[in-house]
Amino acid sequence: MNHLLSIEELDREEIERIVAQAERFAEVSDREIKKVPALRGRMVLNLFYEASTRTRSSFELAAKRLSADVVNFAASGSSVEKGESLKDTVLTLSAHKPDAIVLRTPWAGASELVSKWCGAAIVNAGDGKHEHPTQALLDVYTLKRSRLGGIDGASIWIVGDVAHSRVARSNIIAFQKLGAKVTVAGPPTLIPRGIEALGCEVRFTLDELSKADVVYALRMQHERMSESFLPSLREYASWYQINGRRLGPRQVLMHPGPVNRGVELSGEVVDSPQAVITAQVEAGVVVRMAVLYELLAGAREPQSDPDRPENVKQLA
């Protein structure tokens, strides 16, 4: 694996290999000293064109636990605001020879483009409404360690704003690759036409939600009201909120965060034993360690290795 651009391009073995590696790193996270020297001397660049606290800090922690150097570059307050193009920004930052670039942008396909422009390993940390592969990997990891114990044969319902969700797209693909049966449910205005071509089923009500082994609620963004996708949050909640009445005792509840309590989830279910939302956050760090390790340890030559001839020349 040279890059992690999408779940689409991974096969079942690759997904399982990364999850197994994450399990080995989970052991490190329980130690008093949480660091391993696996990526010492490597540089990871976080390039974020969208606001993000959890994903960015999760990648930062993951890199630091592997002893890599981390540089954070946020688009706001930078040359990007002065009109620099994505390509020019990437080429400029590549001069620092990062070994990996963790990239989040509001544009589908941006990670794949960037992977053609520079030598670093590219990790897609969200590209528009397209994909968010590390989220899907950490969700797979979380489910594997949940009461369910695995994904094969499970029925997984993804509920909410599927149209604007890269998490939904990556998870539909990942869960199905691991043998789950995926159903998406939500208001008809927020289920994109043609989504069933990905292999999932579509429902516009939660009437059959009890069939689900896993209920995966998506974040409902407030701006969807002003764009007339929904008449009101109240109406959304009354039809699609996962609450104590809808969530069964044997179901597993997931959410990518941050949660809007009282909208897509009622407060009671967030704090219920069915919820694995904090486990997902924990999984974020070890899974991202596994991804960076998979991409940077081993065969790939470090870009920032001071012993590389071209770097020596530059220093002299």
Place this chain on the structure above:
Amino acid sequence: MAANPLVQGPGVPANLLLSRAHVLDPRADIDALYDVRVRGGEIAELAAPGTLDPATDEEAIDASGRTLLPAFFDPHVHLRTPGQEHKEDLETGTRAAAAGGFGGAIAMPNTEPVLDSAPLLRSLRDAAAREARIPVGFLPAITRGLAGEELTEMAELRQEGALGFTDDGRPVASAGMLRKALQYQRLCGGTIALHEEDSSLSKGGTMHEGAVSAALGLGGIPSVSESTMLARDAALAGYEDARVHFQHLSCVASVQVVAHAKAQGWKVSTEVTPHHLLLTEEDVRGMDTRMKMNPPLATEQDRKALVEGLREGTIDCVATDHAPHARDEKEVPFEQAPMGTTGLETAFAALYTGLVLPGVLELRLLVERMTAGAALFELPTPRIATGEPANLTLIDLDGEWVAGEHGWESRSENCCFAGRRLQGRVLLTVAAGAVVYRERAFSVVAA
């Protein structure tokens, strides 16, 4: 209306003898070997193959094994002048047209500033009279600044040489506004060409709405955004007995609406692009920005309906919608990229390779549809007949090439067919009596 609606730069009237050419002109019903003599820019003689000898002042061209067609006409190109000359200008755009075998083209008004006043049209025609390789005409805007709010001075624009009017790139959103333009057409004439799109349906979309947009997480443009607007405007044209031309059809429903409008006897015509005839939403899966155009590439079912519409005549002609953009404008994420593909240099070869060779369309039908655009704007159709001005293109139908392998005549390279192996090479183009393009390798062979 101005005496000469098309303008071109200075050219030397050609004296040529094309020997043993396979001459094909569907309108003249010619499909046989001939020697063709061009004198002073006119077709002077059509004679049995091998019977004419070159005069001393004639260039002799051995055209055996080559096909001589009437030069193509493109009613829909973007020459980006004035204001966006970093994408294309009158010279590079018409050079690209000549290289594609085109002998005439009509430029759209979505320039900077918008072509919406007579003085601007006059200066643009003056510039074309210096720089254009092939004859070009202009469609100024229907509404000032393409803003959809006030009519341009259509009558004065017609006197200054406007071939018609269009807000291309945008729809005329208000039915009332369009109706006034259609009424005003009774005074000034000129075909009104319409880009059909309901922006309230297409808003936020960057590709065709369907399985591929759902999988890629890209905002979708539903086909009904075109077909509903087209149905509205067809009804308006019928009601006002106006002459309208629907631009770049992209879906089944639109073909059906046009067929219905024609069946009512309404004065409508329409065009389709090579990319909509050959590519589909599946070609967008790689998020290659050269595949991003408006209207977007649709489904295989749509593509087949467009091919069938062109074959049986619901669709009148082929137009490229040649839309050049600079490399750095297209080298961005898909959602950020501007809409458009270049098309002049690949149109014939792409359609010949994709539709004629597999037996979907006959060559003579393709030639008819690639020349039919002129008449839709009341311009003479190029013909291969004695006494006609020489508008010719000589093609090697067996010549294979890879699109873009030796660069482009256009200033821009955003061609959706780039890298594809095509068959059918334009060797020579004669437009309005002058040689405007000569394939480099061919000129050596000919000499």
